[in-house]
Amino acid sequence: METLVNTQPVCKFAPWEDPAQEPLVRFENVTKKFGDFTAIEDLTLNIYEREFFALLGPSGCGKTTMMRMLAGFEYPTSGNIMLGQNNLQKAPPHKRPVNMMFQSYALFPHMTVEQNIGFGLKQEKTAKVEIKRRVEEMLSLVQLEPFAKRKPHQLSGGQKQRVALARSLAKKPKLLLLDEPLGALDRKLREQTQFELMNIQEQLGLTFVIVTHDQEEAMTVASRIAVMDHGKIVQVATPAEIYEYPNSRYSADFLGDVNIIEGQIDVTTGETASLAWAEGEIPLAISTKLRPQAGTTTWIAVRPEKLRISKDKPANADNCIKGEVWDIGYTGNISTYHVKASNGSILKAQVSNREHLADRPITWEDTVYVYWEKGAGVFLDA
Amino acid sequence: MAVADITSPSEEIQETSSPSSGWGRKLLIAIPYIWLLIFFLAPFVIVLKISLSDVILARPPYFPNFDISEGWQGLLAMLQAFDLENYVWLTEDTLYLNSYLSSLRIASISTLLTLAIGYPIAYAMAKAPKEWRATLLMLVILPFWTSFLIRVYAWIGILKKEGFLNYFLLWTGIIDEPLMILNTDTAIYIGIVYSYLPFMVLPLYAVLEKLDISLLEAATDLGCSPLKAFWVITLPLSLSGVWAGCFLVFIPAVGEFVIPDILGGSSTIMIGKTLWVEFFSNRDWPVASAVAILLLLMLILPIILFQKQQEKQAEASQ
Amino acid sequence: MTRFNWFNTTTLTLGFAFLYLPIILLMIYSFNESRLVTVWAGFSTKWYQSVFFNESFINAAWVTLRVGFISASVATVLGTMAALVLNRAGPFHGKTLFTGMIYAPMVMPEVITGLSLLLLFVSLDFTRGFWTVTLAHITFSMCYAAVVVSARLVTFERSLEEAALDLGCTRFSAFMQVTLPIIFPAILAAWLLAFTLSLDDLVIASFASGPGATTLPMKIYSQVRVGVSPEINALSSILISVVAVGVVTASLVTKQAQVKRMKEERLAISSN
Numbered sequence: 021m022e023t024l025v026n027t028q029p030v031c032k033f034a035p036w037e038d039p040a041q042e043p044l045v046r047f048e049n050v051t052k053k054f055g056d057f058t059a060i061e062d063l064t065l066n067i068y069e070r071e072f073f074a075l076l077g078p079s080g081c082g083k084t085t086m087m088r089m090l091a092g093f094e095y096p097t098s099g100n101i102m103l104g105q106n107n108l109q110k111a112p113p114h115k116r117p118v119n120m121m122f123q124s125y126a127l128f129p130h131m132t133v134e135q136n137i138g139f140g141l142k143q144e145k146t147a148k149v150e151i152k153r154r155v156e157e158m159l160s161l162v163q164l165e166p167f168a169k170r171k172p173h174q175l176s177g178g179q180k181q182r183v184a185l186a187r188s189l190a191k192k193p194k195l196l197l198l199d200e201p202l203g204a205l206d207r208k209l210r211e212q213t214q215f216e217l218m219n220i221q222e223q224l225g226l227t228f229v230i231v232t233h234d235q236e237e238a239m240t241v242a243s244r245i246a247v248m249d250h251g252k253i254v255q256v257a258t259p260a261e262i263y264e265y266p267n268s269r270y271s272a273d274f275l276g277d278v279n280i281i282e283g284q285i286d287v288t289t290g291e292t293a294s295l296a297w298a299e300g301e302i303p304l305a306i307s308t309k310l311r312p313q314a315g316t317t318t319w320i321a322v323r324p325e326k327l328r329i330s331k332d333k334p335a336n337a338d339n340c341i342k343g344e345v346w347d348i349g350y351t352g353n354i355s356t357y358h359v360k361a362s363n364g365s366i367l368k369a370q371v372s373n374r375e376h377l378a379d380r381p382i383t384w385e386d387t388v389y390v391y392w393e394k395g396a397g398v399f400l401d402a
Numbered sequence: 403m404a405v406a407d408i409t410s411p412s413e414e415i416q417e418t419s420s421p422s423s424g425w426g427r428k429l430l431i432a433i434p435y436i437w438l439l440i441f442f443l444a445p446f447v448i449v450l451k452i453s454l455s456d457v458i459l460a461r462p463p464y465f466p467n468f469d470i471s472e473g474w475q476g477l478l479a480m481l482q483a484f485d486l487e488n489y490v491w492l493t494e495d496t497l498y499l500n501s502y503l504s505s506l507r508i509a510s511i512s513t514l515l516t517l518a519i520g521y522p523i524a525y526a527m528a529k530a531p532k533e534w535r536a537t538l539l540m541l542v543i544l545p546f547w548t549s550f551l552i553r554v555y556a557w558i559g560i561l562k563k564e565g566f567l568n569y570f571l572l573w574t575g576i577i578d579e580p581l582m583i584l585n586t587d588t589a590i591y592i593g594i595v596y597s598y599l600p601f602m603v604l605p606l607y608a609v610l611e612k613l614d615i616s617l618l619e620a621a622t623d624l625g626c627s628p629l630k631a632f633w634v635i636t637l638p639l640s641l642s643g644v645w646a647g648c649f650l651v652f653i654p655a656v657g658e659f660v661i662p663d664i665l666g667g668s669s670t671i672m673i674g675k676t677l678w679v680e681f682f683s684n685r686d687w688p689v690a691s692a693v694a695i696l697l698l699l700m701l702i703l704p705i706i707l708f709q710k711q712q713e714k715q716a717e718a719s720q
Numbered sequence: 721m722t723r724f725n726w727f728n729t730t731t732l733t734l735g736f737a738f739l740y741l742p743i744i745l746l747m748i749y750s751f752n753e754s755r756l757v758t759v760w761a762g763f764s765t766k767w768y769q770s771v772f773f774n775e776s777f778i779n780a781a782w783v784t785l786r787v788g789f790i791s792a793s794v795a796t797v798l799g800t801m802a803a804l805v806l807n808r809a810g811p812f813h814g815k816t817l818f819t820g821m822i823y824a825p826m827v828m829p830e831v832i833t834g835l836s837l838l839l840l841f842v843s844l845d846f847t848r849g850f851w852t853v854t855l856a857h858i859t860f861s862m863c864y865a866a867v868v869v870s871a872r873l874v875t876f877e878r879s880l881e882e883a884a885l886d887l888g889c890t891r892f893s894a895f896m897q898v899t900l901p902i903i904f905p906a907i908l909a910a911w912l913l914a915f916t917l918s919l920d921d922l923v924i925a926s927f928a929s930g931p932g933a934t935t936l937p938m939k940i941y942s943q944v945r946v947g948v949s950p951e952i953n954a955l956s957s958i959l960i961s962v963v964a965v966g967v968v969t970a971s972l973v974t975k976q977a978q979v980k981r982m983k984e985e986r987l988a989i990s991s992n
Binding site: 093112113114120121126130144171 | 866877879880882883884885886887888889890892897898902970981984985988989
Binding site for chain 3: 405426427430431433434435437440441442443444445446448449452462512517519524525526527529530536538540541542543544545547548549550551552553555557558559560562564566592599651653654656657658659660663664674676678681682687690691694696697698705708
């Protein structure tokens with residue numbers, strides 16, 4: 021997890037922070053209903069040129085509907101979708117400078133790899149020579165030159181995925197939509213392909229919008245992530261921001277593992293607030309620039325890797341909770357200790373396994389102390 | 403943490419009301435729709451109308467006739483002139499009632515016979531080695547492509563008094579006197595079973611082939627004998643195929659004309675044949691129409707049951 | 721590995737004997753010298769000769785083929801359209817009625833379909849003959865064609881059409897370039913089914929036809945009512961052989977293509 025947070029490019033790319041930048045795609049109060057079911061509710065969102073934008077959420081959250089509205093397979097019930105200066109309101113799919121890579125790849129089974137890649141250009145009545153040149157260019161981009169004459173059923177899963185990508189890029193779309201593009205690949209190939217996708221996006225300077233339910237994939241590839249739930253956007257930010265400063269229980273829980281503690285604001289002194297979370301326990305200290313109202317019920321999020329654990333009571337820890345080891349999850353590189361606190365709630369603390377398993381000092385039913393710095397906790401809005 | 407629930411994206415897609423494309427779509431719907439309205443629905447309205455009309459002439463237009471120029475008045479006048487005379491006639495002459503009843507009886511008996519013969523065949527096909535199944539399936543379907551009439555006709559040579567069956571049975575000494583099979587109900591049963599056997603075998607095979615073999619293994623593991631396992635596992639799980647097969651045989655068998663006409667005798671009356679005779683020989687079109695309407699009413703219940711059963715199966719397979 | 725056991729072997733042998741023995745006997749005795757059906761009087765092809773020199777058979781066959789060809793072609797077009805309406809046109813007013821009209825003719829007794837069409841033709845004052853039979857055949861076989869094509873469209877991956885739209889096709893050109901080539905085998909199957917149904921039909925043709933348009937089944941029926949004749953045996957043998965050879969060839973070709981495809985798929989995965 022730590023490494024992912026640091027993958028942001030050195031030279032900062034953040035057009036969303038620059039008010040002078042015109043967004044490429046604008047969703048303006050878009051609502052989409054299917055009968056009585058509201059798939060997207062009053063949603064506003066900007067996507068900028070050259071972004072690799074991820075729509076992240078569980079299935080049924082509306083992310084696919086968003087993508088299909090961009091492609092033109094669905095029209096919004098109300099609101100506008102703008103692409104540059106053009107309103108996409110009623111433009112049919114074939115009149116949009118937007119292409120899509122389908123989850124199932126949707127390669128035409130009766131055409132060769134070449135014909136598949138050249139299909140979009142052929143529809144525009146592009147000259148044969150130009151189509152040939154462009155197809156070759158695409159084949160070399162995805163390293164499939166030897167497979168030009170093959171039919172889709174003669175390709176492996178990874179090769180099909182690359183043909184689908186080449187086909188959707190052949191028309192140089194202003195916006196490329198990727199619907200769970202790596203869902204059908206096995207884990208190893210998926211990781212490798214994520215980096216290929218990022219390279220291609222950067223190399224061609226295009227804008228990509230990816231739909232995924234895989235938070236790791238979104239964090240790896242995306243410049244920004246929109247976390248979605250029930251037709252609404254919960255949070256839009258860079259992967260690191262969402263991970264470090266989630267704004268809600270939903271997005272904290274969706275990206276990575278998290279401890280969420282509910283309590284009442286006790287007092288706020290300076291930039292430190294204290295949270296009463298259980299009877300007979302010392303309130304927790306959290307750094308915050310806001311001055312939350314005393315007495316309000318709220319939640320804080322602390323990532324498990326920021327919790328430390330020891331058998332002896334630590335001296336001067338900002339926050340310290342005594343508990344009993346309830347369970348230990350061993351996943352090779354890290355161990356996750358589930359510690360039961362006095363009020364029955366479970367706290368997860370992750371420890372990297374630098375030492376050998378045999379030396380592991382903490383075991384089931386041990387009484388332990390879980391402690392963390394006041395800067396590690398984040399207040400959640402909802 | 404990845405939420406791996408794959409079910410709903412497809413639901414999302416299915417719910418789409420895809421942007422329609424105006425004229426093309428309208429034309430696409432209109433052409434087959436209008437065709438069916440003219441050549442399928444309108445004829446039924448005419449049959450219904452004629453069944454309620456009087457025999458004034460041996461040729462149309464039958465009285466009462468609807469005069470468009472008179473508008474509502476004309477329609478009303480026509481409706482008043484309708485009567486159920488033809489239907490009353492059907493109840494008065496026992497010929498018709500007997501035809502309906504014997505059609506139902508013959509169709510039911512032959513459906514059960516087809517099931518009794520078709521089930522073992524379907525079962526044996528489903529249990530056959532995998533590389534054989536496609537061939538066996540083709541052998542079942544092949545007769546379906548060949549002429550129905552010819553297949554029924556082929557039985558005349560077998561069943562008649564000096565036919566192959568009697569020849570064979572006399573030769574083996576099983577019988578001393580030739581059997582009279584042709585022109586009896588037995589010949590009709592044989593004809594129906596023979597002609598409709600593929601309709602019974604195919605749905606049964608489809609169900610039995612999908613049956614998970616580990617269920618039977620589990621049953622025997624828990625102490626069932628193979629016969630008991632068949633009775634408590636295979637048979638209940640193949641019931642949907644049994645129903646489908648029975649409907650597919652029963653429904654067309656009720657209205658069958660060719661088989662009773664060619665193989666049955668003059669003493670056997672079935673409603674399809676009665677309608678044919680009424681129409682072609684007696685030239686009584688209104689009565690033939692009334693017979694047709696009643697036959698249709700008789701078949702509506704099994705057809706609806708069949709439809710319900712198919713829907714249930716479609717739901718279960720999802 | 722499952723093997724044949726004695727029970728299944730016996731069942732299948734008896735079952736297929738029941739299905740095929742009547743046809744085989746008929747074919748054998750079509751070569752019988754004698755006019756009597758059960759008495760073998762030596763091999764002869766004279767009944768085949770007399771079929772080919774029987775002008776009424778040849779005329780009826782010609783009528784049947786023409787009706788079959790025209791009705792199957794029109795029925796396939798209409799049936800494909802109907803299948804598209806069922807699967808692609810979305811909801812519209814009267815869809816339930818439409819669906820009902822597609823499925824009803826398949827469970828409708830032929831005598832009723834025949835009678836109702838005849839009464840329609842009489843009401844419209846059509847002269848009964850070749851064209852009325854063709855119209856009748858189009859109507860009932862288009863429903864079968866619709867069901868065959870519809871079954872294919874149900875399993876057709878919608879994203880293929882969407883991909884074509886996305887890459888710049890209109891709905892019509894997406895259908896022509898992507899959907900049609902892929903479902904073509906089903907359309908071909910629908911045509912063959914419609915053609916066979918037309919060739920086999922006796923009841924509906926008897927109602928819808930008029931003087932001068934006798935189809936082969938009508939011709940055979942009129943002879944069969946009189947009794948068994950070796951000429952009909954010969955004619956039936958010809959018809960059955962043609963169909964059998966056609967069906968077996970078609971299934972062998974399909975099977976071969978399938979095997980080839982599976983081999984290529986395996987190769988693609990292993991070469992990954």
